[in-house]
Amino acid sequence: MPVEPRAWELVLRHIERELLDGSLRPGDHLPPERTLAADLGVGRSSVREAVRVLEGFGLIRTQTGSGPSAGAIIVATPQGGMSALMRLQVAAQGFPVADIVKTRLLLETQIASGLAEASPAPSLDAAATLLTAMDDDGLTPAEFLALDAQFHVALAEASGNQVVTAMMAGLRDAVESYALAGLAAVADPHRMLGRLRAEHHGIVEAIETGDAAAARIRVHAHIAGYYAETHSPSTTHSPSAERAPELSEETPTW
Amino acid sequence: MPVEPRAWELVLRHIERELLDGSLRPGDHLPPERTLAADLGVGRSSVREAVRVLEGFGLIRTQTGSGPSAGAIIVATPQGGMSALMRLQVAAQGFPVADIVKTRLLLETQIASGLAEASPAPSLDAAATLLTAMDDDGLTPAEFLALDAQFHVALAEASGNQVVTAMMAGLRDAVESYALAGLAAVADPHRMLGRLRAEHHGIVEAIETGDAAAARIRVHAHIAGYYAETHSPSTTHSPSAERAPELSEETPTW
DNA sequence: TGTTACCCTGTGGTCAGACCACAGTGGTCC
DNA sequence: GGACCACTGTGGTCTGACCACAGGGTAACA
Numbered sequence: 059m060p061v062e063p064r065a066w067e068l069v070l071r072h073i074e075r076e077l078l079d080g081s082l083r084p085g086d087h088l089p090p091e092r093t094l095a096a097d098l099g100v101g102r103s104s105v106r107e108a109v110r111v112l113e114g115f116g117l118i119r120t121q122t123g124s125g126p127s128a129g130a131i132i133v134a135t136p137q138g139g140m141s142a143l144m145r146l147q148v149a150a151q152g153f154p155v156a157d158i159v160k161t162r163l164l165l166e167t168q169i170a171s172g173l174a175e176a177s178p179a180p181s182l183d184a185a186a187t188l189l190t191a192m193d194d195d196g197l198t199p200a201e202f203l204a205l206d207a208q209f210h211v212a213l214a215e216a217s218g219n220q221v222v223t224a225m226m227a228g229l230r231d232a233v234e235s236y237a238l239a240g241l242a243a244v245a246d247p248h249r250m251l252g253r254l255r256a257e258h259h260g261i262v263e264a265i266e267t268g269d270a271a272a273a274r275i276r277v278h279a280h281i282a283g284y285y286a287e288t289h290s291p292s293t294t295h296s297p298s299a300e301r302a303p304e305l306s307e308e309t310p311t312w
Numbered sequence: 313m314p315v316e317p318r319a320w321e322l323v324l325r326h327i328e329r330e331l332l333d334g335s336l337r338p339g340d341h342l343p344p345e346r347t348l349a350a351d352l353g354v355g356r357s358s359v360r361e362a363v364r365v366l367e368g369f370g371l372i373r374t375q376t377g378s379g380p381s382a383g384a385i386i387v388a389t390p391q392g393g394m395s396a397l398m399r400l401q402v403a404a405q406g407f408p409v410a411d412i413v414k415t416r417l418l419l420e421t422q423i424a425s426g427l428a429e430a431s432p433a434p435s436l437d438a439a440a441t442l443l444t445a446m447d448d449d450g451l452t453p454a455e456f457l458a459l460d461a462q463f464h465v466a467l468a469e470a471s472g473n474q475v476v477t478a479m480m481a482g483l484r485d486a487v488e489s490y491a492l493a494g495l496a497a498v499a500d501p502h503r504m505l506g507r508l509r510a511e512h513h514g515i516v517e518a519i520e521t522g523d524a525a526a527a528r529i530r531v532h533a534h535i536a537g538y539y540a541e542t543h544s545p546s547t548t549h550s551p552s553a554e555r556a557p558e559l560s561e562e563t564p565t566w
Numbered sequence: 567t568g569t570t571a572c573c574c575t576g577t578g579g580t581c582a583g584a585c586c587a588c589a590g591t592g593g594t595c596c
Numbered sequence: 597g598g599a600c601c602a603c604t605g606t607g608g609t610c611t612g613a614c615c616a617c618a619g620g621g622t623a624a625c626a
Contacts, residue, residue, distance in 0.1 A: 065609065066364065077403035078489075084405055090577065101610040103357055106579085110320065110361040111368035115397045117404050122578045123618030129577060134406030139397055143369045143390070144475075149331035150371050151338055152388030157475040164476070168418050221398075221411040222418070225479065235332075319580065344606065355581040360608085376607045377589030383606060 065100040069108035072098060077132075088118060088130035115139040136220070137211075140228035148232045155236055159285045162229050163278055166210065169217050169226075170273035174265045176217075182262055185212040189258055199241050202251055207234060209258060213265075240288025254284065319354040323362035326352060331386075342372060342384035369393040390474070391465075394482035402486045409490055413539045416483050417532055420464065423471050423480075424515060424531040425524035430471075436516055439466040443512055453495050456505055461488060463512060467519075494542025508538065 076082040088094065091109065095102040109130055112118045116139030120130045147153040173180055188209040192202060207230040214226035244250050257280040264273035330336040342348065345363065349356040363384055366372045370393030374384045401407040427434055442463040446456060461484045468480035498504050511534040518527035 074400060074403055077400070082404075092577090095610095101608095103360070103611090104609065106357070107361055107364040109578095110364050112400070114365040114368055115400055117400055117406070120578065121618090122616065124576050125619040128618065132404055134401060134404040136397070136401045136406045139401075143393055143397060146328060146331070146366070146369055146371055147388060147390045147393075147478075149328055150336075150386055150388040152371070152390045153475050153478075157473045160473055161475040161479070164419070164422050168422065219411045219414055221407050221415040221483070224401075224407075225415070229475070346606090349581095355579095357582095358580065363607095374607060375589090376587065378605050379590040382589065 065104035066107035066111075069094065069098055069100060069105050070111060073108065073112065082132060084132050084134050086132050088132070090129065114142060116142075136224040137227040140224045141231035144228040144232035145234075153232065155233055155289075158229055158233050159281065162210075162226075163281055165222060165226060165229070166213070166277050166281060167274045169214055169222065170261060170265060170277040171270035173213065173216055174268050174270040174273040179266070179268070180216040180218070182213075182216055182265065184215065185209055185262060188212055189255075189262065192255055192258070199247060199251070200238060202254075203234065203237050203241065206237075206254065206258075207231065213261075237284075237288070240284070244288060250284075250287070254280070257283075319358035320361035320365070323348065323352055323354060323359050324365060327362065327366065336386060338386050338388050340386050342386070344383065368396060370396075390478040391481040394478045395485035398482040398486035399488075407486065409487055409543075412483055412487050413535065416480075417535055419476060419480060419483070420467070420531050420535060421528045423468055423476065424519060424527035427467065427470055428519045428522050428524040428527045433520070433522075434470045434472070436467075436470055436519065438469065439463055439516060442466055443509075443516065446509060446512070451505075453501060453505070454492060456508075457488065457491050457495065460491075460508065460512075461485065467515075491538075491542070494538070498542060504538075504541070508534070511537075 073082065073088070082088070088109070089097070091102050091105045095105045098105070109118065109120065112130075113120060116135045116137065117132060118130045119133045119135075121128050144153060144158070148155060148158065173182075188205050192205045192209070197205070207227075210230050211223060211227045214223040217223070241247055241250060257276065261273060261276045261280060264270075264276055327336065327342070336342070342363070343351070345356050345359045349359045352359070363372065363374065366384075367374060370389045370391065371386065372384045373387045373389075375382050398407060398412070402409060402412065427436075442459050446459045446463070451459070461481075464484050465477060465481045468477040471477070495501055495504060511530065515527060515530045515534060518524075518530055
């Protein structure tokens, strides 16, 4: 049983402990790398490796220079870290794209129906603004899909659940390149964009009128429909042979 | 607009690109750090920082020594990375515990009802084995909760969705310390364990008999009940003032 | 006195070099 | 044929150095 506390793990645990006991709070600065290294009796490079992991997780933001805004600051913005993790797991084939889509269906249908039922009705201003931006006909496919991603995340954000929001951001970002490749492969991209726009409006309308069942069904159709129409072996640039499972309304969404 | 491609980000993007185009696949070795550094024209420490991020995400596993099992190997095991990310985000107050619980409710109720409806019926052998192990009266609370965590993850695993499984593992691990502190705070821990055991069996039974509605309700009661009984300001060791929102069956589970 | 210019300091970012521990590998010796 | 052992390549770590950067204080100037 090798007890191998690698130096950088020691640093990571130390910081986690200080976070848990409240010594470090959001907005605080981490001690300078050199100080931390001296205090913990490790090399600066080991401190830097731990800091890098925290930065990858979206826990801290580092900045050079001097003054109040310089150094490593605890920010705890999970979306970036979650997106990076999921994107890389998809790239490394740890997450099949099909499972990402199924999970989106699971989460987003729940989110939409929950928003429709919630009282007081949550604000959908952010989502509405994005819908307006998406109406611009001059958008490139990449720009449109970026706004589309923001729209879906905005719905999650309206739920007020930060965990769900971060997960949604990660899921949507992870398949961004696939969505783009898929759009390029459809026969009539312009028509597809129009359809997506209409579906978005339908989803928001169902939520605003409090029709949870319709919201759920429309979200399902929106996501599953796009996936089904764009996903074929020729449109994926994944090296693995993937199957496109049926994603009907009847089968469980996972 | 500072374009600041930090050296370690360059390495990370390089590896991600090789994953996407299939040059690197699960099971493959990353090039030795020194080689990678020379090829990309960066220092070895920068390579190591990128490698560390990948290891934090659960994408690779590093091992010293020589031979086929040494070096950095692509494993793509998302559970560990997801757990670490969520645990640290909770510690840094990026994820409120209440949102974690709500997300668990959302995911696990869907998982349970989905398992009940699925045909052919998925195997619950792993979950059943864990239930047997949990029947041991000699378990410490920590041991019991560790098995409990595995049980919940096993249900997710039975769904066959790797994304959901990783998320569940992360969510459950993130609140592990809170669950333990909460259990220590209840008046009669032994009675609580008995109740959890009974609820677990009830959940599995509902799934096995195909009663999706009962499975959903029992899972909800199981998670929300434990949270409600253990969560009070005195039992949390979070430095922040947290509210314990009501988690009734009527309110949306997010 | 007010303003401008400059240097100083402390921070993260990076690199080079060195050494260690470790685990296969292959040869050598018995 | 088998046991032993040095070799080699890997990650893990530390040290020391230098750079870029940004803020703050100080000095020079108007």
